[in-house]
Amino acid sequence: MFKRFKPAFWVYNFFKKSELKHNIPLYKKYGIKKRYFDSISSEDFKNLPEKQNKYDRLDSNDHMEQDVLWNSVEQRFYPALKKWSRDGYVILDKFFDEEKVEAINNEIDKLIQNKDVKFRYNGKKIMFSFHLSKLVHEVGVHEELMTILNLLMGKKVDLFSSINFIKGSEQRTHSDSIHMSTYPQGNLIAVWIALEDIGKDQGPLHYYPGSHKLPYLMNRDFDNVGNNLFLGPKSYPEYEDRIEELIEEKQLKKASFNARKGDILIWHANLLHGGNGMTDKNLTRKSMVFHYYSQDAICYHEVSQRPSFKKAMI
Ligand SMILES: O=C(O)CCC(=O)C(=O)O
Structure with a gap:
Protein backbone atom coordinates (compact mmCIF):
# COMPACT_ATOMS: atom_id res chain seq x y z
CA MET A 1 0.00 0.00 0.00
CA PHE A 2 2.74 2.48 1.02
CA LYS A 3 4.55 1.83 -2.26
CA ARG A 4 1.50 3.16 -4.06
CA PHE A 5 1.17 6.27 -1.89
CA LYS A 6 1.89 9.21 -4.20
CA PRO A 7 2.81 11.84 -1.55
CA ALA A 8 5.90 9.76 -0.66
CA PHE A 9 7.11 10.34 -4.24
CA TRP A 10 6.32 14.05 -4.04
CA VAL A 11 8.51 14.48 -0.98
CA TYR A 12 11.39 12.63 -2.65
CA ASN A 13 10.93 14.60 -5.88
CA PHE A 14 10.78 17.91 -4.06
CA PHE A 15 14.52 17.67 -3.30
CA LYS A 16 15.42 16.82 -6.91
CA LYS A 17 14.47 20.03 -8.64
CA SER A 18 17.69 20.19 -10.69
CA GLU A 19 16.81 16.82 -12.29
CA LEU A 20 13.10 17.55 -12.76
CA LYS A 21 13.06 21.16 -13.85
CA HIS A 22 13.16 20.20 -17.55
CA ASN A 23 9.38 19.62 -17.43
CA ILE A 24 8.54 23.07 -15.99
CA PRO A 25 8.57 25.06 -19.28
CA LEU A 26 6.82 22.16 -21.03
CA TYR A 27 4.00 22.05 -18.46
CA LYS A 28 3.59 25.75 -19.15
CA LYS A 29 3.69 25.27 -22.92
CA TYR A 30 0.98 22.59 -22.83
CA GLY A 31 -1.11 24.26 -20.10
CA ILE A 32 -0.58 21.48 -17.53
CA LYS A 33 -1.21 22.70 -13.99
CA LYS A 34 1.50 20.73 -12.19
CA ARG A 35 4.47 21.48 -9.99
CA TYR A 36 7.81 19.86 -10.94
CA PHE A 37 7.52 17.31 -8.09
CA ASP A 38 3.91 16.24 -8.67
CA SER A 39 2.83 12.88 -10.02
CA ILE A 40 2.04 12.89 -13.72
CA SER A 41 0.46 10.36 -16.06
CA SER A 42 -1.38 10.05 -19.37
CA GLU A 43 -4.57 11.01 -17.49
CA ASP A 44 -3.20 14.56 -17.28
CA PHE A 45 -3.06 14.80 -21.08
CA LYS A 46 -6.30 13.12 -22.00
CA ASN A 47 -8.00 16.35 -23.07
CA LEU A 48 -5.04 17.65 -25.07
CA PRO A 49 -4.71 17.10 -28.80
CA GLU A 50 -2.57 14.17 -29.94
CA LYS A 51 0.38 15.41 -31.98
CA GLN A 52 2.38 13.01 -34.11
CA ASN A 53 6.05 13.18 -35.00
CA LYS A 54 7.14 13.82 -38.57
CA TYR A 55 7.55 10.21 -39.73
CA ASP A 56 4.44 9.05 -37.91
CA ARG A 57 2.54 11.54 -40.08
CA LEU A 58 4.63 11.24 -43.24
CA ASP A 59 6.05 8.11 -44.85
CA SER A 60 9.84 8.05 -44.38
CA ASN A 61 10.11 6.14 -47.65
CA ASP A 62 8.77 9.14 -49.58
CA HIS A 63 10.03 12.03 -47.46
CA MET A 64 13.18 11.20 -45.56
CA GLU A 65 15.65 11.92 -48.33
CA GLN A 66 14.46 15.55 -48.45
CA ASP A 67 15.51 16.03 -44.83
CA VAL A 68 18.57 18.28 -44.34
CA LEU A 69 20.22 15.56 -42.23
CA TRP A 70 19.96 12.90 -44.94
CA ASN A 71 23.27 13.72 -46.63
CA SER A 72 25.17 13.49 -43.33
CA VAL A 73 24.36 9.78 -43.04
CA GLU A 74 26.35 6.98 -44.69
CA GLN A 75 24.64 5.82 -47.90
CA ARG A 76 24.86 2.16 -46.87
CA PHE A 77 22.16 2.89 -44.24
CA TYR A 78 19.68 4.55 -46.63
CA PRO A 79 17.50 1.51 -47.53
CA ALA A 80 17.07 0.56 -43.85
CA LEU A 81 16.26 4.11 -42.72
CA LYS A 82 13.57 4.56 -45.34
CA LYS A 83 11.55 1.69 -43.83
CA TRP A 84 11.22 3.46 -40.44
CA SER A 85 7.60 4.60 -40.83
CA ARG A 86 6.47 1.22 -42.08
CA ASP A 87 8.30 -1.06 -39.63
CA GLY A 88 8.96 1.03 -36.50
CA TYR A 89 12.53 -0.24 -36.31
CA VAL A 90 15.77 0.02 -38.26
CA ILE A 91 18.68 -2.43 -38.28
CA LEU A 92 22.09 -0.96 -39.13
CA ASP A 93 24.68 -3.67 -39.70
CA LYS A 94 28.13 -3.24 -38.18
CA PHE A 95 27.41 0.30 -37.04
CA PHE A 96 30.14 -0.02 -34.40
CA ASP A 97 33.45 -1.66 -35.28
CA GLU A 98 35.13 -4.53 -33.43
CA GLU A 99 37.54 -2.23 -31.62
CA LYS A 100 34.77 0.01 -30.21
CA VAL A 101 32.70 -2.97 -29.07
CA GLU A 102 35.71 -4.51 -27.30
CA ALA A 103 36.42 -1.19 -25.60
CA ILE A 104 32.79 -1.09 -24.32
CA ASN A 105 32.99 -4.70 -23.08
CA ASN A 106 36.26 -4.00 -21.25
CA GLU A 107 34.81 -0.87 -19.71
CA ILE A 108 31.72 -2.71 -18.44
CA ASP A 109 33.88 -5.55 -17.06
CA LYS A 110 35.96 -2.95 -15.22
CA LEU A 111 32.87 -1.25 -13.76
CA ILE A 112 31.57 -4.64 -12.56
CA GLN A 113 34.93 -5.72 -11.09
CA ASN A 114 35.34 -2.42 -9.25
CA LYS A 115 31.76 -2.74 -7.93
CA ASP A 116 30.96 0.67 -9.41
CA VAL A 117 27.73 -0.76 -10.82
CA LYS A 118 25.13 -3.25 -9.63
CA PHE A 119 22.81 -5.58 -11.50
CA ARG A 120 19.22 -4.52 -10.84
CA TYR A 121 15.78 -5.71 -11.97
CA ASN A 122 16.03 -9.51 -11.54
CA GLY A 123 19.80 -9.17 -11.46
CA LYS A 124 19.96 -8.64 -15.20
CA LYS A 125 20.32 -4.92 -15.85
CA ILE A 126 23.11 -2.45 -15.20
CA MET A 127 21.40 0.93 -15.31
CA PHE A 128 22.90 4.29 -16.29
CA SER A 129 26.53 3.18 -16.80
CA PHE A 130 26.97 6.28 -18.95
CA HIS A 131 26.73 8.40 -15.80
CA LEU A 132 29.95 6.75 -14.63
CA SER A 133 31.84 6.10 -17.84
CA LYS A 134 33.08 8.69 -20.32
CA LEU A 135 33.51 5.97 -22.92
CA VAL A 136 29.93 4.69 -22.61
CA HIS A 137 28.66 8.25 -22.71
CA GLU A 138 30.65 8.91 -25.90
CA VAL A 139 29.08 5.84 -27.51
CA GLY A 140 25.60 7.07 -26.50
CA VAL A 141 26.15 10.47 -28.11
CA HIS A 142 28.16 9.19 -31.12
CA GLU A 143 27.86 11.87 -33.79
CA GLU A 144 26.44 9.84 -36.66
CA LEU A 145 24.13 7.96 -34.31
CA MET A 146 22.69 11.23 -32.99
CA THR A 147 22.23 12.48 -36.57
CA ILE A 148 20.29 9.32 -37.41
CA LEU A 149 18.11 9.58 -34.29
CA ASN A 150 17.37 13.25 -34.96
CA LEU A 151 16.56 12.32 -38.55
CA LEU A 152 14.16 9.52 -37.57
CA MET A 153 12.44 11.70 -34.95
CA GLY A 154 12.40 14.82 -37.16
CA LYS A 155 13.77 16.77 -34.18
CA LYS A 156 16.50 16.79 -31.54
CA VAL A 157 16.76 14.10 -28.88
CA ASP A 158 18.80 13.81 -25.66
CA LEU A 159 20.31 10.69 -24.17
CA PHE A 160 18.25 9.67 -21.13
CA SER A 161 19.24 6.18 -20.00
CA SER A 162 21.47 3.22 -20.68
CA ILE A 163 21.10 -0.45 -19.77
CA ASN A 164 23.86 -3.05 -20.06
CA PHE A 165 23.23 -6.77 -20.18
CA ILE A 166 25.67 -9.64 -19.80
CA LYS A 167 22.90 -12.26 -19.99
CA GLY A 168 19.64 -12.00 -21.94
CA SER A 169 16.92 -9.86 -20.35
CA GLU A 170 14.28 -12.57 -20.95
CA GLN A 171 11.86 -9.70 -20.53
CA ARG A 172 8.29 -10.20 -21.69
CA THR A 173 7.03 -8.17 -24.62
CA HIS A 174 6.26 -4.51 -23.89
CA SER A 175 6.33 -1.05 -25.39
CA ASP A 176 8.83 1.35 -23.82
CA SER A 177 6.06 3.96 -23.68
CA ILE A 178 4.72 2.36 -20.49
CA HIS A 179 8.14 2.83 -18.82
CA MET A 180 9.45 6.00 -20.43
CA SER A 181 6.41 7.97 -21.45
CA THR A 182 5.97 11.32 -23.13
CA TYR A 183 3.46 13.95 -24.02
CA PRO A 184 3.03 14.18 -26.93
CA GLN A 185 3.29 10.42 -27.30
CA GLY A 186 6.04 8.91 -29.44
CA VAL A 191 19.14 2.02 -29.72
CA TRP A 192 20.02 -1.61 -28.96
CA ILE A 193 23.66 -2.60 -29.58
CA ALA A 194 24.97 -6.16 -29.98
CA LEU A 195 28.22 -6.43 -28.01
CA GLU A 196 28.87 -9.94 -29.34
CA ASP A 197 27.37 -12.23 -32.00
CA ILE A 198 24.01 -13.35 -30.62
CA GLY A 199 22.40 -16.64 -31.65
CA LYS A 200 19.09 -18.24 -30.77
CA ASP A 201 20.27 -19.94 -27.55
CA GLN A 202 21.43 -16.64 -26.07
CA GLY A 203 17.97 -15.09 -25.67
CA PRO A 204 18.03 -12.65 -28.58
CA LEU A 205 15.99 -9.47 -28.70
CA HIS A 206 12.57 -9.94 -30.27
CA TYR A 207 10.19 -7.41 -31.78
CA TYR A 208 6.93 -7.12 -33.70
CA PRO A 209 7.39 -5.21 -36.98
CA GLY A 210 4.71 -2.56 -37.51
CA SER A 211 3.38 -2.81 -33.92
CA HIS A 212 4.35 0.84 -33.29
CA LYS A 213 1.18 1.80 -35.19
CA LEU A 214 -1.10 0.25 -32.56
CA PRO A 215 -2.68 2.58 -30.01
CA TYR A 216 -0.38 3.25 -27.03
CA LEU A 217 -1.44 1.03 -24.14
CA MET A 218 -1.45 3.15 -20.98
CA ASN A 219 -2.73 2.83 -17.37
CA ARG A 220 -6.38 3.29 -18.36
CA ASP A 221 -6.13 0.33 -20.74
CA PHE A 222 -5.42 -2.11 -17.93
CA ASP A 223 -7.50 -0.48 -15.17
CA ASN A 224 -4.47 1.01 -13.48
CA VAL A 225 -5.34 4.71 -13.28
CA GLY A 226 -5.45 5.11 -9.48
CA ASN A 227 -6.58 8.33 -7.80
CA ASN A 228 -5.18 11.58 -6.39
CA LEU A 229 -3.35 9.82 -3.56
CA PHE A 230 -2.66 6.29 -4.78
CA LEU A 231 -1.14 4.72 -7.87
CA GLY A 232 -3.28 2.21 -9.74
CA PRO A 233 -3.81 -1.24 -8.17
CA LYS A 234 -2.52 -3.40 -11.02
CA SER A 235 0.84 -5.11 -11.06
CA TYR A 236 3.21 -4.86 -14.03
CA PRO A 237 2.63 -8.51 -15.08
CA GLU A 238 -0.98 -7.55 -15.72
CA TYR A 239 0.24 -5.02 -18.28
CA GLU A 240 2.37 -7.77 -19.87
CA ASP A 241 -0.67 -10.09 -19.98
CA ARG A 242 -2.66 -7.37 -21.74
CA ILE A 243 0.13 -6.99 -24.33
CA GLU A 244 0.17 -10.74 -24.89
CA GLU A 245 -3.59 -10.70 -25.50
CA LEU A 246 -3.16 -7.82 -27.94
CA ILE A 247 -0.53 -9.74 -29.91
CA GLU A 248 -2.87 -12.71 -30.09
CA GLU A 249 -5.86 -10.55 -31.01
CA LYS A 250 -4.00 -8.76 -33.82
CA GLN A 251 -2.13 -11.89 -34.89
CA LEU A 252 1.16 -9.97 -34.87
CA LYS A 253 4.24 -11.68 -36.30
CA LYS A 254 7.28 -11.95 -34.07
CA ALA A 255 10.85 -11.44 -35.35
CA SER A 256 14.09 -12.23 -33.50
CA PHE A 257 17.30 -10.32 -33.98
CA ASN A 258 20.16 -12.75 -34.49
CA ALA A 259 22.65 -9.94 -34.39
CA ARG A 260 26.32 -9.75 -35.25
CA LYS A 261 28.71 -7.93 -32.96
CA GLY A 262 28.47 -4.17 -33.61
CA ASP A 263 25.01 -4.29 -35.25
CA ILE A 264 22.39 -1.93 -33.89
CA LEU A 265 18.60 -1.98 -33.87
CA ILE A 266 16.78 1.32 -33.34
CA TRP A 267 13.18 1.07 -32.16
CA HIS A 268 10.21 3.41 -32.11
CA ALA A 269 8.67 4.53 -28.78
CA ASN A 270 5.73 2.18 -29.28
CA LEU A 271 7.35 -0.84 -30.96
CA LEU A 272 6.55 -4.04 -29.05
CA HIS A 273 9.72 -5.87 -28.11
CA GLY A 274 11.34 -8.01 -25.41
CA GLY A 275 13.98 -10.67 -24.84
CA ASN A 276 13.62 -14.36 -25.74
CA GLY A 277 14.38 -16.98 -23.10
CA MET A 278 18.02 -18.15 -22.93
CA THR A 279 17.90 -21.80 -23.94
CA ASP A 280 21.53 -22.19 -22.83
CA LYS A 281 21.95 -20.40 -19.50
CA ASN A 282 25.73 -20.86 -19.57
CA LEU A 283 26.09 -18.51 -22.49
CA THR A 284 26.31 -14.73 -22.34
CA ARG A 285 24.27 -12.20 -24.30
CA LYS A 286 26.27 -9.01 -24.14
CA SER A 287 24.27 -6.03 -25.28
CA MET A 288 23.45 -2.48 -24.40
CA VAL A 289 20.45 -0.20 -24.86
CA PHE A 290 20.29 3.58 -24.91
CA HIS A 291 17.00 5.46 -24.57
CA TYR A 292 16.57 9.05 -25.77
CA TYR A 293 13.78 11.59 -25.21
CA SER A 294 12.89 14.41 -27.62
CA GLN A 295 13.91 17.76 -26.21
CA ASP A 296 10.42 19.22 -26.63
CA ALA A 297 8.35 16.56 -24.84
CA ILE A 298 7.16 16.11 -21.24
CA CYS A 299 8.96 12.99 -19.94
CA TYR A 300 7.63 10.71 -17.25
CA HIS A 301 6.96 7.10 -16.22
CA GLU A 302 3.38 5.97 -16.71
CA VAL A 303 3.26 3.04 -14.27
CA SER A 304 4.78 4.90 -11.32
CA GLN A 305 3.39 8.29 -12.48
CA ARG A 306 6.77 9.88 -11.72
CA PRO A 307 8.30 12.66 -13.80
CA SER A 308 11.64 11.46 -15.32
CA PHE A 309 14.86 12.52 -13.63
CA LYS A 310 17.32 13.91 -16.13
CA LYS A 311 20.87 14.08 -14.82
CA ALA A 312 23.42 16.50 -16.24
CA MET A 313 25.78 14.66 -18.57
CA ILE A 314 29.35 13.97 -17.50
O1 LIG B 1 17.56 -6.49 -24.55
C1 LIG B 1 16.49 -7.03 -24.32
O2 LIG B 1 16.37 -8.26 -24.26
C2 LIG B 1 15.27 -6.19 -24.09
C3 LIG B 1 15.59 -4.79 -23.68
C4 LIG B 1 14.37 -3.97 -23.49
O3 LIG B 1 13.29 -4.45 -23.60
C5 LIG B 1 14.43 -2.55 -23.21
O4 LIG B 1 15.50 -2.00 -22.94
O5 LIG B 1 13.36 -1.88 -23.25
Whole structure:
Protein backbone atom coordinates (compact mmCIF):
# COMPACT_ATOMS: atom_id res chain seq x y z
CA MET A 1 0.00 0.00 0.00
CA PHE A 2 2.74 2.48 1.02
CA LYS A 3 4.55 1.83 -2.26
CA ARG A 4 1.50 3.16 -4.06
CA PHE A 5 1.17 6.27 -1.89
CA LYS A 6 1.89 9.21 -4.20
CA PRO A 7 2.81 11.84 -1.55
CA ALA A 8 5.90 9.76 -0.66
CA PHE A 9 7.11 10.34 -4.24
CA TRP A 10 6.32 14.05 -4.04
CA VAL A 11 8.51 14.48 -0.98
CA TYR A 12 11.39 12.63 -2.65
CA ASN A 13 10.93 14.60 -5.88
CA PHE A 14 10.78 17.91 -4.06
CA PHE A 15 14.52 17.67 -3.30
CA LYS A 16 15.42 16.82 -6.91
CA LYS A 17 14.47 20.03 -8.64
CA SER A 18 17.69 20.19 -10.69
CA GLU A 19 16.81 16.82 -12.29
CA LEU A 20 13.10 17.55 -12.76
CA LYS A 21 13.06 21.16 -13.85
CA HIS A 22 13.16 20.20 -17.55
CA ASN A 23 9.38 19.62 -17.43
CA ILE A 24 8.54 23.07 -15.99
CA PRO A 25 8.57 25.06 -19.28
CA LEU A 26 6.82 22.16 -21.03
CA TYR A 27 4.00 22.05 -18.46
CA LYS A 28 3.59 25.75 -19.15
CA LYS A 29 3.69 25.27 -22.92
CA TYR A 30 0.98 22.59 -22.83
CA GLY A 31 -1.11 24.26 -20.10
CA ILE A 32 -0.58 21.48 -17.53
CA LYS A 33 -1.21 22.70 -13.99
CA LYS A 34 1.50 20.73 -12.19
CA ARG A 35 4.47 21.48 -9.99
CA TYR A 36 7.81 19.86 -10.94
CA PHE A 37 7.52 17.31 -8.09
CA ASP A 38 3.91 16.24 -8.67
CA SER A 39 2.83 12.88 -10.02
CA ILE A 40 2.04 12.89 -13.72
CA SER A 41 0.46 10.36 -16.06
CA SER A 42 -1.38 10.05 -19.37
CA GLU A 43 -4.57 11.01 -17.49
CA ASP A 44 -3.20 14.56 -17.28
CA PHE A 45 -3.06 14.80 -21.08
CA LYS A 46 -6.30 13.12 -22.00
CA ASN A 47 -8.00 16.35 -23.07
CA LEU A 48 -5.04 17.65 -25.07
CA PRO A 49 -4.71 17.10 -28.80
CA GLU A 50 -2.57 14.17 -29.94
CA LYS A 51 0.38 15.41 -31.98
CA GLN A 52 2.38 13.01 -34.11
CA ASN A 53 6.05 13.18 -35.00
CA LYS A 54 7.14 13.82 -38.57
CA TYR A 55 7.55 10.21 -39.73
CA ASP A 56 4.44 9.05 -37.91
CA ARG A 57 2.54 11.54 -40.08
CA LEU A 58 4.63 11.24 -43.24
CA ASP A 59 6.05 8.11 -44.85
CA SER A 60 9.84 8.05 -44.38
CA ASN A 61 10.11 6.14 -47.65
CA ASP A 62 8.77 9.14 -49.58
CA HIS A 63 10.03 12.03 -47.46
CA MET A 64 13.18 11.20 -45.56
CA GLU A 65 15.65 11.92 -48.33
CA GLN A 66 14.46 15.55 -48.45
CA ASP A 67 15.51 16.03 -44.83
CA VAL A 68 18.57 18.28 -44.34
CA LEU A 69 20.22 15.56 -42.23
CA TRP A 70 19.96 12.90 -44.94
CA ASN A 71 23.27 13.72 -46.63
CA SER A 72 25.17 13.49 -43.33
CA VAL A 73 24.36 9.78 -43.04
CA GLU A 74 26.35 6.98 -44.69
CA GLN A 75 24.64 5.82 -47.90
CA ARG A 76 24.86 2.16 -46.87
CA PHE A 77 22.16 2.89 -44.24
CA TYR A 78 19.68 4.55 -46.63
CA PRO A 79 17.50 1.51 -47.53
CA ALA A 80 17.07 0.56 -43.85
CA LEU A 81 16.26 4.11 -42.72
CA LYS A 82 13.57 4.56 -45.34
CA LYS A 83 11.55 1.69 -43.83
CA TRP A 84 11.22 3.46 -40.44
CA SER A 85 7.60 4.60 -40.83
CA ARG A 86 6.47 1.22 -42.08
CA ASP A 87 8.30 -1.06 -39.63
CA GLY A 88 8.96 1.03 -36.50
CA TYR A 89 12.53 -0.24 -36.31
CA VAL A 90 15.77 0.02 -38.26
CA ILE A 91 18.68 -2.43 -38.28
CA LEU A 92 22.09 -0.96 -39.13
CA ASP A 93 24.68 -3.67 -39.70
CA LYS A 94 28.13 -3.24 -38.18
CA PHE A 95 27.41 0.30 -37.04
CA PHE A 96 30.14 -0.02 -34.40
CA ASP A 97 33.45 -1.66 -35.28
CA GLU A 98 35.13 -4.53 -33.43
CA GLU A 99 37.54 -2.23 -31.62
CA LYS A 100 34.77 0.01 -30.21
CA VAL A 101 32.70 -2.97 -29.07
CA GLU A 102 35.71 -4.51 -27.30
CA ALA A 103 36.42 -1.19 -25.60
CA ILE A 104 32.79 -1.09 -24.32
CA ASN A 105 32.99 -4.70 -23.08
CA ASN A 106 36.26 -4.00 -21.25
CA GLU A 107 34.81 -0.87 -19.71
CA ILE A 108 31.72 -2.71 -18.44
CA ASP A 109 33.88 -5.55 -17.06
CA LYS A 110 35.96 -2.95 -15.22
CA LEU A 111 32.87 -1.25 -13.76
CA ILE A 112 31.57 -4.64 -12.56
CA GLN A 113 34.93 -5.72 -11.09
CA ASN A 114 35.34 -2.42 -9.25
CA LYS A 115 31.76 -2.74 -7.93
CA ASP A 116 30.96 0.67 -9.41
CA VAL A 117 27.73 -0.76 -10.82
CA LYS A 118 25.13 -3.25 -9.63
CA PHE A 119 22.81 -5.58 -11.50
CA ARG A 120 19.22 -4.52 -10.84
CA TYR A 121 15.78 -5.71 -11.97
CA ASN A 122 16.03 -9.51 -11.54
CA GLY A 123 19.80 -9.17 -11.46
CA LYS A 124 19.96 -8.64 -15.20
CA LYS A 125 20.32 -4.92 -15.85
CA ILE A 126 23.11 -2.45 -15.20
CA MET A 127 21.40 0.93 -15.31
CA PHE A 128 22.90 4.29 -16.29
CA SER A 129 26.53 3.18 -16.80
CA PHE A 130 26.97 6.28 -18.95
CA HIS A 131 26.73 8.40 -15.80
CA LEU A 132 29.95 6.75 -14.63
CA SER A 133 31.84 6.10 -17.84
CA LYS A 134 33.08 8.69 -20.32
CA LEU A 135 33.51 5.97 -22.92
CA VAL A 136 29.93 4.69 -22.61
CA HIS A 137 28.66 8.25 -22.71
CA GLU A 138 30.65 8.91 -25.90
CA VAL A 139 29.08 5.84 -27.51
CA GLY A 140 25.60 7.07 -26.50
CA VAL A 141 26.15 10.47 -28.11
CA HIS A 142 28.16 9.19 -31.12
CA GLU A 143 27.86 11.87 -33.79
CA GLU A 144 26.44 9.84 -36.66
CA LEU A 145 24.13 7.96 -34.31
CA MET A 146 22.69 11.23 -32.99
CA THR A 147 22.23 12.48 -36.57
CA ILE A 148 20.29 9.32 -37.41
CA LEU A 149 18.11 9.58 -34.29
CA ASN A 150 17.37 13.25 -34.96
CA LEU A 151 16.56 12.32 -38.55
CA LEU A 152 14.16 9.52 -37.57
CA MET A 153 12.44 11.70 -34.95
CA GLY A 154 12.40 14.82 -37.16
CA LYS A 155 13.77 16.77 -34.18
CA LYS A 156 16.50 16.79 -31.54
CA VAL A 157 16.76 14.10 -28.88
CA ASP A 158 18.80 13.81 -25.66
CA LEU A 159 20.31 10.69 -24.17
CA PHE A 160 18.25 9.67 -21.13
CA SER A 161 19.24 6.18 -20.00
CA SER A 162 21.47 3.22 -20.68
CA ILE A 163 21.10 -0.45 -19.77
CA ASN A 164 23.86 -3.05 -20.06
CA PHE A 165 23.23 -6.77 -20.18
CA ILE A 166 25.67 -9.64 -19.80
CA LYS A 167 22.90 -12.26 -19.99
CA GLY A 168 19.64 -12.00 -21.94
CA SER A 169 16.92 -9.86 -20.35
CA GLU A 170 14.28 -12.57 -20.95
CA GLN A 171 11.86 -9.70 -20.53
CA ARG A 172 8.29 -10.20 -21.69
CA THR A 173 7.03 -8.17 -24.62
CA HIS A 174 6.26 -4.51 -23.89
CA SER A 175 6.33 -1.05 -25.39
CA ASP A 176 8.83 1.35 -23.82
CA SER A 177 6.06 3.96 -23.68
CA ILE A 178 4.72 2.36 -20.49
CA HIS A 179 8.14 2.83 -18.82
CA MET A 180 9.45 6.00 -20.43
CA SER A 181 6.41 7.97 -21.45
CA THR A 182 5.97 11.32 -23.13
CA TYR A 183 3.46 13.95 -24.02
CA PRO A 184 3.03 14.18 -26.93
CA GLN A 185 3.29 10.42 -27.30
CA GLY A 186 6.04 8.91 -29.44
CA ASN A 187 8.88 11.12 -28.22
CA LEU A 188 11.17 8.34 -27.14
CA ILE A 189 13.58 6.37 -29.30
CA ALA A 190 15.95 3.53 -28.35
CA VAL A 191 19.14 2.02 -29.72
CA TRP A 192 20.02 -1.61 -28.96
CA ILE A 193 23.66 -2.60 -29.58
CA ALA A 194 24.97 -6.16 -29.98
CA LEU A 195 28.22 -6.43 -28.01
CA GLU A 196 28.87 -9.94 -29.34
CA ASP A 197 27.37 -12.23 -32.00
CA ILE A 198 24.01 -13.35 -30.62
CA GLY A 199 22.40 -16.64 -31.65
CA LYS A 200 19.09 -18.24 -30.77
CA ASP A 201 20.27 -19.94 -27.55
CA GLN A 202 21.43 -16.64 -26.07
CA GLY A 203 17.97 -15.09 -25.67
CA PRO A 204 18.03 -12.65 -28.58
CA LEU A 205 15.99 -9.47 -28.70
CA HIS A 206 12.57 -9.94 -30.27
CA TYR A 207 10.19 -7.41 -31.78
CA TYR A 208 6.93 -7.12 -33.70
CA PRO A 209 7.39 -5.21 -36.98
CA GLY A 210 4.71 -2.56 -37.51
CA SER A 211 3.38 -2.81 -33.92
CA HIS A 212 4.35 0.84 -33.29
CA LYS A 213 1.18 1.80 -35.19
CA LEU A 214 -1.10 0.25 -32.56
CA PRO A 215 -2.68 2.58 -30.01
CA TYR A 216 -0.38 3.25 -27.03
CA LEU A 217 -1.44 1.03 -24.14
CA MET A 218 -1.45 3.15 -20.98
CA ASN A 219 -2.73 2.83 -17.37
CA ARG A 220 -6.38 3.29 -18.36
CA ASP A 221 -6.13 0.33 -20.74
CA PHE A 222 -5.42 -2.11 -17.93
CA ASP A 223 -7.50 -0.48 -15.17
CA ASN A 224 -4.47 1.01 -13.48
CA VAL A 225 -5.34 4.71 -13.28
CA GLY A 226 -5.45 5.11 -9.48
CA ASN A 227 -6.58 8.33 -7.80
CA ASN A 228 -5.18 11.58 -6.39
CA LEU A 229 -3.35 9.82 -3.56
CA PHE A 230 -2.66 6.29 -4.78
CA LEU A 231 -1.14 4.72 -7.87
CA GLY A 232 -3.28 2.21 -9.74
CA PRO A 233 -3.81 -1.24 -8.17
CA LYS A 234 -2.52 -3.40 -11.02
CA SER A 235 0.84 -5.11 -11.06
CA TYR A 236 3.21 -4.86 -14.03
CA PRO A 237 2.63 -8.51 -15.08
CA GLU A 238 -0.98 -7.55 -15.72
CA TYR A 239 0.24 -5.02 -18.28
CA GLU A 240 2.37 -7.77 -19.87
CA ASP A 241 -0.67 -10.09 -19.98
CA ARG A 242 -2.66 -7.37 -21.74
CA ILE A 243 0.13 -6.99 -24.33
CA GLU A 244 0.17 -10.74 -24.89
CA GLU A 245 -3.59 -10.70 -25.50
CA LEU A 246 -3.16 -7.82 -27.94
CA ILE A 247 -0.53 -9.74 -29.91
CA GLU A 248 -2.87 -12.71 -30.09
CA GLU A 249 -5.86 -10.55 -31.01
CA LYS A 250 -4.00 -8.76 -33.82
CA GLN A 251 -2.13 -11.89 -34.89
CA LEU A 252 1.16 -9.97 -34.87
CA LYS A 253 4.24 -11.68 -36.30
CA LYS A 254 7.28 -11.95 -34.07
CA ALA A 255 10.85 -11.44 -35.35
CA SER A 256 14.09 -12.23 -33.50
CA PHE A 257 17.30 -10.32 -33.98
CA ASN A 258 20.16 -12.75 -34.49
CA ALA A 259 22.65 -9.94 -34.39
CA ARG A 260 26.32 -9.75 -35.25
CA LYS A 261 28.71 -7.93 -32.96
CA GLY A 262 28.47 -4.17 -33.61
CA ASP A 263 25.01 -4.29 -35.25
CA ILE A 264 22.39 -1.93 -33.89
CA LEU A 265 18.60 -1.98 -33.87
CA ILE A 266 16.78 1.32 -33.34
CA TRP A 267 13.18 1.07 -32.16
CA HIS A 268 10.21 3.41 -32.11
CA ALA A 269 8.67 4.53 -28.78
CA ASN A 270 5.73 2.18 -29.28
CA LEU A 271 7.35 -0.84 -30.96
CA LEU A 272 6.55 -4.04 -29.05
CA HIS A 273 9.72 -5.87 -28.11
CA GLY A 274 11.34 -8.01 -25.41
CA GLY A 275 13.98 -10.67 -24.84
CA ASN A 276 13.62 -14.36 -25.74
CA GLY A 277 14.38 -16.98 -23.10
CA MET A 278 18.02 -18.15 -22.93
CA THR A 279 17.90 -21.80 -23.94
CA ASP A 280 21.53 -22.19 -22.83
CA LYS A 281 21.95 -20.40 -19.50
CA ASN A 282 25.73 -20.86 -19.57
CA LEU A 283 26.09 -18.51 -22.49
CA THR A 284 26.31 -14.73 -22.34
CA ARG A 285 24.27 -12.20 -24.30
CA LYS A 286 26.27 -9.01 -24.14
CA SER A 287 24.27 -6.03 -25.28
CA MET A 288 23.45 -2.48 -24.40
CA VAL A 289 20.45 -0.20 -24.86
CA PHE A 290 20.29 3.58 -24.91
CA HIS A 291 17.00 5.46 -24.57
CA TYR A 292 16.57 9.05 -25.77
CA TYR A 293 13.78 11.59 -25.21
CA SER A 294 12.89 14.41 -27.62
CA GLN A 295 13.91 17.76 -26.21
CA ASP A 296 10.42 19.22 -26.63
CA ALA A 297 8.35 16.56 -24.84
CA ILE A 298 7.16 16.11 -21.24
CA CYS A 299 8.96 12.99 -19.94
CA TYR A 300 7.63 10.71 -17.25
CA HIS A 301 6.96 7.10 -16.22
CA GLU A 302 3.38 5.97 -16.71
CA VAL A 303 3.26 3.04 -14.27
CA SER A 304 4.78 4.90 -11.32
CA GLN A 305 3.39 8.29 -12.48
CA ARG A 306 6.77 9.88 -11.72
CA PRO A 307 8.30 12.66 -13.80
CA SER A 308 11.64 11.46 -15.32
CA PHE A 309 14.86 12.52 -13.63
CA LYS A 310 17.32 13.91 -16.13
CA LYS A 311 20.87 14.08 -14.82
CA ALA A 312 23.42 16.50 -16.24
CA MET A 313 25.78 14.66 -18.57
CA ILE A 314 29.35 13.97 -17.50
O1 LIG B 1 17.56 -6.49 -24.55
C1 LIG B 1 16.49 -7.03 -24.32
O2 LIG B 1 16.37 -8.26 -24.26
C2 LIG B 1 15.27 -6.19 -24.09
C3 LIG B 1 15.59 -4.79 -23.68
C4 LIG B 1 14.37 -3.97 -23.49
O3 LIG B 1 13.29 -4.45 -23.60
C5 LIG B 1 14.43 -2.55 -23.21
O4 LIG B 1 15.50 -2.00 -22.94
O5 LIG B 1 13.36 -1.88 -23.25
